[in-house]
Amino acid sequence: MKLMFLGDVMGRAGRRAITENLARLRAEWKLDFVVVNGENATSGVGLSGAHAKTLLEAGADCITLGDHAFDQRDMLQFIEQEPRVIRPLNFSKTAPGKGARLFTSKNGRKVLVTQVLGQVFMKRPFDDPFSALEPVLKMHPLGGQAAAVIVDVHCEATSEKMAMGHFADGRASLVVGTHTHVPTADAMILSGGTGYLTDAGMCGDYNSVIGMDKAEPLRRFITGMPRDRFSPANGEATLSGVYVETDDRTGKATRIAAIRDGGLLEPGAP
Template structure:
């Protein structure tokens, strides 16, 4: 199976990059399944139903969220009616929506997608992500019920993301980190066959401070005082993420490539 995961969509410029380019990429790269983290798609804080609909219409099969899952209050009700949107597994117990789902893929195949929030350096003490993911993986064995398994670990600490990768090695097709908006250069296939990338980066304008216009973040770093609200940068976006090929029988990864397309970052595309 040919799977594309794209990192955190940042504001209008990130949305536009996906809606403009993803339909062509699905065809050109013969993609079977596309997962996108959309938790910053609306003004850098959450995602509205309308913006979610536009990304899904562009060819996204699954939208994952994160710690900003419900910053846009309409998502509280919309997520109950749209099964293609996932919030973190270990969010509040009474949160609406689901944190994992088995999706249909071409040829009668199934793809499990799950997301968990990290605990290290996060603002809230979320439940243990390792136990949450473990429960889902035991219920959906790789190569059995699911021909592919994608895990989005939404976390600050690279060590915690790496721990999740090794925790899932051999039980997932791909473990990929999100949240920091900074892409890492460590795409690899782990010992037991799981593709791994510490952070997919963002789909947004990299002439910025993690997707925000530069002046206000720099002012706060220098003076310790805020003057204005953070505003997403609106230059040309780079699509950033990871491409994985898997073996349908075992579900394990056979190829992994970082994706950098357009904008300011050097291009990297699948073979």
């Protein structure tokens, strides 16, 4: 199978990049299944139902969220109506929606998508992501009903993401980190056959401070005093993420490549 995962969509610039380019990427890479992290697609904090529809209509097969999953209040109801939106497994035992789901890809094969939140350096305590993920991986063994398994690890610490990659090695097709908005250069296939990338980066304007217009973050760093609210940068966005090919029999990764499309991070961009 040919899979693509795109990192945190950041505000209007990120949404625009998805709507203008995802259909082209699906055709160029001959993709069977696409996951998009929509964590910051609405004003940089959370995802509204309307913007979720925009990403799905643009070609996303599944949207994952994160620690801002329900910052847009209408997502509390929307996620119950739209099974293609996945919230973190360990967000809360009472949270609406599902943290894992089997989807049918364009070629008819099943793809399991799941997400966990990390604990290290996060603003609020979440349940243990490792124990939350374990029963999901046991229930959907790779190469069985699930032809591919994608795990989104939404957390701050690179060490925690790496640990999760090794924890799921051989049991997932791809383990990919989100949340920091900074793409890493360590795309690899682990010893057990799992594709891994510490952070997919963001789909947003990189002429920014992690997707936010530079002025206010710089003022706060320099003076220690806030003056205005943060607002997403709205210049040309780069689509950042990862591409994985899997073995049809085992579901394990056979190829992995970082994706940088458009904007400042595209190879060869001025």
